[in-house]
Amino acid sequence: MKVYIIDNYDSFTYNLYQFIGEVLTAEKNQGNIDNFDVVVKRNDKITLEDIRQYDPDRIIISPGPGSPNDEDYFGISAQVIQTFGPNTPLLGVCLGMQGIVHGFGGKVIKAKLPMHGKVSPITHNEQGLFRDIPDQLEVMRYHSLIGETESFPECLLLTAAVGELTVDQFTDIEHIRQNNNFEIMAVQHKEYPIYGIQFHPESFATEGGKDLIRNFLFCQTH
Numbered sequence: 001m002k003v004y005i006i007d008n009y010d011s012f013t014y015n016l017y018q019f020i021g022e023v024l025t026a027e028k029n030q031g032n033i034d035n036f037d038v039v040v041k042r043n044d045k046i047t048l049e050d051i052r053q054y055d056p057d058r059i060i061i062s063p064g065p066g067s068p069n070d071e072d073y074f075g076i077s078a079q080v081i082q083t084f085g086p087n088t089p090l091l092g093v094c095l096g097m098q099g100i101v102h103g104f105g106g107k108v109i110k111a112k113l114p115m116h117g118k119v120s121p122i123t124h125n126e127q128g129l130f131r132d133i134p135d136q137l138e139v140m141r142y143h144s145l146i147g148e149t150e151s152f153p154e155c156l157l158l159t160a161a162v163g164e165l166t167v168d169q170f171t172d173i174e175h176i177r178q179n180n181n182f183e184i185m186a187v188q189h190k191e192y193p194i195y196g197i198q199f200h201p202e203s204f205a206t207e208g209g210k211d212l213i214r215n216f217l218f219c220q221t222h
Contacts, residue, residue: 001036001217004056006077008043008064008095012142012200016062016093019202023213032218043076048083058089058217061096063200067145068099068108078103081194089193091129091216094143097196100187101147104155111146111183119205122185124160125167129186129195129215133208135167139185140203147184147198152176160186160197193219 003020007013017040024036039054043064051059059080066073077096081103084090092100098108119138124130152158158170163182169175187196195216201209 001033001058002054002056003036003038003058003060003217004051004054005038005040005060005062006043006046006080007040007062008066008074008077010063010065010095012202013040013062016060016200016202019209020060020213020217023210023217027214027218043074046076048076048079051080051084056084056088058091059084061090061092061099063094063096063142066095068095068102074099085189085194086192089216089219090195092194092196094198094200095145097184097187097198098143098145098147100189100194100196101153101156101184104153104189105151106153106156107148107151108145109148111144117142120162120185120199122160122162122199123165123167124186125158125170128159128188128219129197129212130159131215133211133215137207138205139199139201139207140205141199143198147187149179149182149184150177152184155190156187157190158184158186159188159195195219 027033061077068074102108118141121136121138161182165182185198201212
């Protein structure tokens with residue numbers, strides 16, 4: 001398995017790299033995979049052709065201090081989502097998830113409250129990334145931007161949230177767009193193997209982080 005991580009100049013990227021390596025090492029030791037390779041490349045040091053040459057099985061868009069609205073900063077990551085996402089399973093973490101929302105027509109705005117080093121319990125749909133993961137798990141958040149609920153893209157499925165929203169409302173896009181009492185914590189594209197999470201799975205304070213990463217790495221399709 002070959003995993004390509006795009007680093008958006010974030011201090012957590014190599015924690016994520018190590019975390020993924022631990023998951024894949026365990027899978028190799030159990031005989032589930034023969035071998036693996038994980039690479040990290042800075043977002044301004046790569047081209048789409050570089051990624052094609054590497055031919056990854058999975059792509060991860062890292063967190064970062066900037067905004068997906070800044071094309072000079074997030075440009076290559078945005079292109080990767082659109083170019084590779086339809087065929088290669090792709091996970092956006094924190095900024096990476098915001099980039100998915102932005103890339104498919106949603107807005108990314110300032111959160112009501114900055115969440116830097118804060119833990120929140122999330123409600124999720126128990127599918128996809130969250131398969132076999134208990135609901136109301138606590139996750140670590142480091143962000144001051146958030147995907148806007150009012151412009152939530154129709155092509156995305158809400159898969160996790162924090163606040164006043166129940167799981168049976170996750171598929172009601174009109175309710176999502178009219179409800180300001182929750183925050184988007186995870187999304188999944190309805191047609192492509194594109195996933196996004198607003199929180200940090202590699203943090204020691206996130207429950208079930210390795211299970212979530214394993215679900216992504218070994219997703220069949222979605």
